[in-house]
Amino acid sequence: MAGQEDLQELLRMFTSRKVPMMAAMGHVKALQKEGLRSIEQLSKAALKTIEAAVGDAKLAKNLHTACKKHETTKKRALDDDDDASALASSPPAKKAKLLQPHKRDLDYVSMTADELETSLTLPLVEDEATIRETTVVTNRAPLLLAFAVELLRFTMPEQPPSSRLSLAQAVVSANSKAKARNLGIGQAADDDNQIPEGQPTVRVLGRDVPVLKRGDYTWTSDEKTEVVKVTTPAAETTTTSTGASETTRTWSAGQRLTSKSSTFVAHAATLTSPAQRPALMRQLMTSKPSLETATHNAWAMRARYGTSPLVQEASFDDGETGCGEFMLRAMREADVSDTVVVLSRWFGGVMLGPDRWRLMRECVDDALSCRNKTTVKLAGEAVWALDPSSKEMAIHRPEGARNYLLRSFVSGAEGGKKTSKSDDVDCLGRLLGALRLLFASWAGVLNRTQLDSRAWSWYMAIRPEVEAGPAGWGAKGPVRLARICDLARRGEGG
Template sequence: MTTKTEIQALLRFLSQDAKLPLPMAMSKIKDLQQATLTSAELLAKADIKVVEGIFTEEKHAKQVLNAAKRVSKKRAAGDTELLSPVKRNKTRIGAETTSPASVEASLALPSSSAEEEELRATTLYTNRAPLVLAFAVVLLQYTMTSQPLSSRLSLAQAVVSLNSRSKAMSLGIEKGKNAEDEGWGQGQPTAKVMGRVIRVMKRWGYNPKEGSRASNGTTLDDNDNFKLEDKVEDSQATIKGNETPADQVPEELPALWGLDLEALRAANGPLIPGKDTSKLPIYTPESARAYILKSFASAPSSATVDPESSRKKPSAAAIAASKEKNLGLLLQALDMLYSSWAQVLSTDELDRRAWSFYVNVRPEVEDGVAGWGGKGEVKLAQILAMRRKG
């Protein structure tokens, strides 16, 4: 029986060394297992007809065989860069990692208990992307209640990135096919956030309340109940068209990562889930949190300012503290908005309405390329005004 380590190595070989698209590589694992061709060394010695029978196209078969011979020759020569996955993992993730509970605590966002009067009087100065992020993070508390904060930040950042890329392409700032169009998302489940379909990766075994054992990603321990072989079978099923509909991600799903398909394409795969999240093509919660914390300044005051006091610039610490407070006020206002509608709307309907909520209050910027990244005012009073009446 093929071990988990061997399957990981085989996927890595097919997608990185043989340069096959990840979906194709994953779909061939079972056939290669049945033919007992589960390593580059075995493939290098295989009959071309057998390999062609698995990959169907002659060019793909030759591509795999040539890569297998090249890799085998390097390994025989003692190439240290081609150490087994087990040896490499020992050097990379051998140290003790932080517990999930500690990770979640470190990602905590600022909160507020301000009176509604203070919220109504608050006007923020920001650009559109971080506002989308804030809307999505709070929305997920109501539409995907089982997701920990780390997942909500990752999924929300996925929405922001996809939205920004779509806008950039519509403006002509970016051109060419994106990774999704090229098929890099095939085989991965989807979720819908603010009406946008995003590719996700399941974080099997991750318990955000666990304090003694870290599982920052899909666990691959010997005692894990979910085996990598099962993951491959699931992926093959979705590649064949049985993909989970975007609006039907069940509540009991494990924690999720927002999958960064552009990063996956740049790395040329493979998608090997593991504990070392720095190696995964995901939207990291740490970067999303850092981004949102620094994005909400107070709107410039129109009141007359004392010339003497205006010469005194606030310190970096004071600016950071002000932005953190503003974020807390914004999140409080958004929570009040969503909670008022969550009582009467299904999670799907709330998700559908979230984008229109955002559009109603997003900063006004110039049209076209001139407005790319532009900043404007966001009035919390307008967010509160969209609450359900009665």
């Protein structure tokens, strides 16, 4: 078990630094041969040993520094636990504060699953009369976060609270970035291209969220049996829609790499006959018109004749000298056939020298590895939502999302007076109670896909009104919880 966790942590260290999965697995094997099987061992190892195993001085130094930082964080968390134990043994002088762990305080490896989930508990008020009397003041992002967290309790009940917080934060982050770009106040970078298209995803509030399975993570809670209220057809509909997305995806894309203003990206597709290549490439260019603007669109193809061991090969450089044959060699080494790969390059005006081959190889390897990834079918496995903007740990951490919720809702009945933290927590509990009442009332009628779709329209209906354009960015407004309760489905006689 520990060995499997160490392997996953090492792979995550590499992939969070934009190393393709196939290359990351090779690096991990090389490190294991040197007796380096965990982050702790890497943090104590000599840098030269890591460089010799990885074969990349820059990557080795980056990895070594990250492992040392990880171990320092782990020790700090253990020291904090000792301090907490000492405080717990003394009589409490004040009312205990609601636990608000900073991301430095939680070390997922040292905590048991139940300890982690307990530390992420959120307040809840279920009395409808109390909820209806409440008005909270907030901005749109934390309200969307609360919507997503409670929605996932019904659409993905198999996910532990930590995973729901992670997934919900991913939705809010993607929504905020898209909104900022639309308003002209965000970066124009194409964040979607930082994650390969073949990465496993789940759908939350109409957005596809890239995820990473958490291995053998298991948790125990009364909530698991309490929340499975969605009708049986929901599971069938979810599986069907997931399968449909798999069959319609033809091309898989690797990561987009940039060096000295030159950008590379590779796409791979499976074919059953060499004659399919022209049609497949036309489909790719039609679905992604931006590829037509590339300086070069080189391609390589390897296809078998039925059960014959013979393989037909063909390639085209499109002005990128040697690229076609280079891709064929990479496909031979990976023993890949019945596949066509298209490598696109936008030339930045600066010659790259030998580094050009490294970039092309990483793009091709990543695109080929993505062919084996499909939209994830959850069968009880816990997941993390991937965060492409994070360089330290490429996941959306749940404690950050929880803390954001705890501090983002204040009472609207105090006439602008400053409220205490306990009042803010109570406001959050009432909001979550209203959302749970809403989703529970519809869970037995709508399947999971329908509930996810309907939830977005409910959010749009009750979100605070703010000024249009950049002036309204981050602005707060009142939200009457009675409006959420009014959206709940009443019984036959209600």
